[in-house]
């Protein structure tokens with residue numbers, strides 16, 4: 001297991017610990033885990049949290065706002081935008097999941 005895959009687990013256990021300490025419900029951290037888990041599927045190619053390696057041949061996606069990212073993902077899904085990988089990948093998610101992913105990974109302004 002590579003170190004980068006440990007990060008979400010560490011973050012999750014930190015969240016669980018924090019939520020117990022602060023009295024937040026466990027349901028909230030499960031929701032966070034689900035959202036982070038969805039976004040983590042993109043990390044293999046685009047890097048953790050979209051912070052990919054510059055000039056490594058993969059588009060960097062951490063410069064996109066959530067709105068821009070969602071627009072691209074929907075365009076890949078509908079076929080309006082062509083690509084090698086993303087059209088197939090985007091079709092695998094519901095619109096709701098794409099919104100969650102775009103909110104999770106998009107640049108916060």
Ligand code: HEC
Pocket residue numbers: 038039041042043044045046058059060061064069072073082083084085086087089101102105
């Ligand atoms: C197997 C590798 C791979 C995975 C996994 C992957 N992508 Fe991509 N992504 C690409 C490639 C390659 C492109 C360039 C377009 C193409 O060829 O499909 C791209 C393009 C994009 C773009 C457009 C970037 C731009 O500036 O035009 C966005 C946004 C994006 N991906 C988001 C995501 C999200 C969100 C996920 C997770 C749900 C994801 N990608 C998972 C390989 C991947």
